[in-house]
Amino acid sequence: MFGRRTPANDLADEFWANVQPGEVLLRAQGITKRFPGGVVANDHIDFEIRAQEVHALLGENGAGKTTLMSILFGLLQPDEGEIYLRGHPVRFSSPQDAIRYGIGMVHQHRKLVPAHTVLENILLGHPKARGVLNVREAAEEVAAIAEMYGFNLDLYARVWQLTEGEKQAVEIVKALYRGAHILIMDEPTSALTPVETDRLLEAIERMTANNLGVVPFITHKMPIIFRISDRVTILRRGRVVATLPTRDTNERELAQLLVGREVLFDIQKPPATPGDVVVEVEHVTARNDKGGLALNDVSFSLRAGQVLGVAGVAGNGQHELAEVLAGLRPVEHGRIRFLGRDITTASVLERWQLGIGYTPAERTEVGSIGDFTLVENVTLNYFWDERYVQNGLLNEKKLRALTESIIETYQVVTPSPDVKAKTLSGGNLQKVIMGRVLSRQPKLVIANLPAQGLDIGATEFVQRRLLDARAAGAAVILISEDLDEILMLSDIIAPMYEGRIVQLIPAEQADKETIGAMIAGGRTRANA
């Protein structure tokens, strides 16, 4: 019942009484974690968080961020090292322990139940929610917290109806309602619009004013570090490279510390040589899985040798656009033409055969089959191709040779083409998928989030292959949430907001601020 004080709450309340500004809330000392196979994910990491401080952790994929985060939240236990809370050594054997000690976590991939209401999500696992739920009392308490931090939440809305920013707010309120004094945030601004980002920054300010400590983990969105944090710690290959006051550093220095060498931020893109029109999309409308309008009257056309950069925050129709073009999602109204031919109702297979190649964002679930070998995965795009199938029989020798050539050209790190795809790392898997699709020399390439989650080296590699396809005369549709990537690779930019292309902008006239505003609020250039 509500109103009964439970031990879990007492612990947090007593433990966190009288926090002084600037006091060290959490100190991690010599944290080391080894994984089977000899990988040292965390190598003697020292790290501390003070009250009223935002201390950012910066590191590439594979630098050990996730491991450290999991250790701080009790999902993993360190092999060596200690964690001190206000000077007391503590051990977390589960997230429950960490939560009881006042550590809150805001996940990048939101840990919320989509089918449940906001309030149910916040109450889930709360020590006060025992037995018959007293919804009204809980709602009042939660609403008070939300208001205190400037969040406007509809407690009875279903989570799947919310925007990314609202979902994040639910996670924050949930952690605070459970009495968090240290808030760990994984990629806090990754899926937010600029407006939502501003709101988040304000909430963080209010938290620090309340003596909380905030730890954002960031991969490479460096500008946000300067807006958000007081100190920054850089991780590389499992070690702390440096801890610096944010005001004493700059983006270039951070990038260098992050990668360990000087980083050049752009790829040289040769000038465009547009050819014939490859694809024409005319007033296309389509629905998402929930039946809502995902694409609303989308039109564009693209020529050979051009890259169309579809920019936008996740969930604004880019994903559905890719699926509609690949034939995986039906078109409700409108028409799609490919090389002059109407393919609106053509099957997926017909589109592959005509020369449309799609690399999906879901690499393990859609783009590949984990239990298939690499040869079998390459076969996914060849099982119907007469050059590789005779009388219904697959030509294994040729398929193996093709796979080997893809492995070589794309520098896939693998012991053999006969290993299962699930043993590959994300970057290598993406290279196999890219290599397989591009080996068909498609006339239209649809690349959905091609570099997401890859390290800098693999990202650059993948981006170069897309430019190679463009140089070879393919039309490329690049879907990305990273505006820098869009600006760097595109010839035409299509910012999307709520299922519409706000405006088609030639790359040479585009700037980051305008595009950023368009994907956030649907403003067109005219009234920007």
Place this chain on the structure above:
Amino acid sequence: MLAFFLRSLEAAMIFTFAGVGELVDQRGGVLNVGVEGIMLFGATLGFIVTKTTGSYTLGFVVGVLVGALLGLLHAFFSVTLRVDQVVSGMGIWIFGFGITTYIGSAYTGPLGLERLPTIGGLSPFFFVAVALVGVVWFVLDKTSWGLAVRSVGEAPDVADVSGISVTRIRYACTIFGGALAGFAGALYALYYNPVWNYNFLMGWGFIALALVFFSMWNPILLLGGAILFGTLWQLSLNPELLLPGLFSRYIWRTVPFIVTILVLVLISTDWFRSRWGGARPQALGEPYVKE
């Protein structure tokens, strides 16, 4: 005619017990396609115990216990060992079918005891079944335990980081579901059809499973579905009440099974799914593996 309706409600009562158990199980994310096997065990062991000891109570207790035990087994396979839930459920079904055929055949024939008393012509357990539906609905919707069960079924990773033990909840749901299925089986063999025969359950467990899909995971709709199927079943046994002489009695027996398929098709159509399809627990059938 009244007797017909009372019998229909009693058939519905058995579908309800088995179905509610499976429903709770599925709300917690565990699919048990072996309900038929558990019911066969509950029915056969309950029948044998009651026949040899003459005690109905003992028969029901054994039915519930063996059901709970098989539920535990399914939980052990699918939660702890993370065996594919369909494989495990199929295993329990064939296990139940094989073993009960062997041990039951020596007891082929009627129970030969005085029938259990009734209230207004209905088994008292009918009222228990209705009450159970209400209680399960309330617990699932209005309490923290229900919230935990639903969360584990929708998104076990979320429940886990919120401090809920996925394993504990799934074990509890599966054992509860097994116990109810075992009880439903015992009720079938000790009250509804007290004559042991080769495979005498005739697919009731599979119909109960289909009822859960049909109910959109809502216990109240499940009760409605159970009454519909109870009536259909009685009708298939006594077709002369409705359309005498239309088909042979054998063809009438196919009707409940045909309707089950039709209902499954209906709820699988895009038209139905886009309106009411959101209720399916999202993690149904997925073993939870901590990252």
Place this chain on the structure above:
Amino acid sequence: MTLTGYRIRVVRRATLPAWEAALFSLLALVVGLFLFGFVFIFADASPQQAYREIFRYAFFNPNGLRLSLSRFIFLTLCTYAFIVPLRAGEWNIGMTGQLYIGALTGYGVVYLFGGKTSPNVPLSPWVVLPLMIGASMLGGALWGGIAGWLKGRWDVNEIVVTMMLNFIAFWIVSHTIKDGGIFMNPGGRGEGFTLPTSLRAPLIGGVPFTILLVLGLAFGIDLLFRRTSLGYQIRAVGLGPKAARYAGVNVPRISLVVFLLGGAIAGLAAYHYFAAVPGVYKIARDYNTIGDLAFFGIICGLIAQGNALATLPVALLFGGLSIGGRFAQGKLHLGFGVDYALMGVLMIILVAFQFFYRYRLIVDRA
């Protein structure tokens, strides 16, 4: 978990070498047979003696061996009916129903040729036998195809549908062979009419010629999954349905195809059992007890891990156990249905062993 200084850990497998997988199947079989020994102990028989009796009759008695081989053919076909859809990730537990319908359509041909009138009608086997086999396979295929079509078109749960189809087929057979049904034996004993002697299947050393079809099928199915584009597509749907759709595989069509194939094979099993095995030659009154033995196909299929060639020895063993079990049942005074009990025990052990296919125990010093 730690035991006397050693640490036992459970680790997820990335891959499982084929020989290890085969080893686990074998181990499951051995453990299952060992545990099944308790059934004999409960029946006051010695397990060693029981197994000796079973194996001696099943494989070393000429009569028993012929029966075992017939049963082997039947179980192999039931297994194939199960594994073809299984490779596409779909559960065909409707072999039973497909079997019943296959028996009906097969005998339907005989009926159309006037074979019901008397067991002595002279009919040309060269004309009627192929038609019978074709009709049985077609009947089974159509019955299975219902489930496959529903699965492909609307994603209707195939487990429940195939089970319901089993019961529907069961009652349709009753309707046909009992109470004056069109296939009822004129003798009026509630069973199907007898196959004319002229249509009895040719025997090879006392074993129906269907054994040749089974061996051909074994290599055919093996080839299908190892080499062909269709087999590849089926496997892709089974292991990665979303990826298969993305790559242009027509997933609903594959669902239909695997159930048509599975059903057709079950129909062939029906022809074999009801029209080719010496001593049967009709749809018997207790057709349901043989129909339910088809579920052995699930166990064989899981032990053989969907491999058509590996199915052969497994089905031979089970065929022998099932025949020998029935024999021992009489000799050792066991209850009816020892073979069903065996099926149950093996199945549950097999499920437990599934764990080892995906996880590995590592023991090391803590």
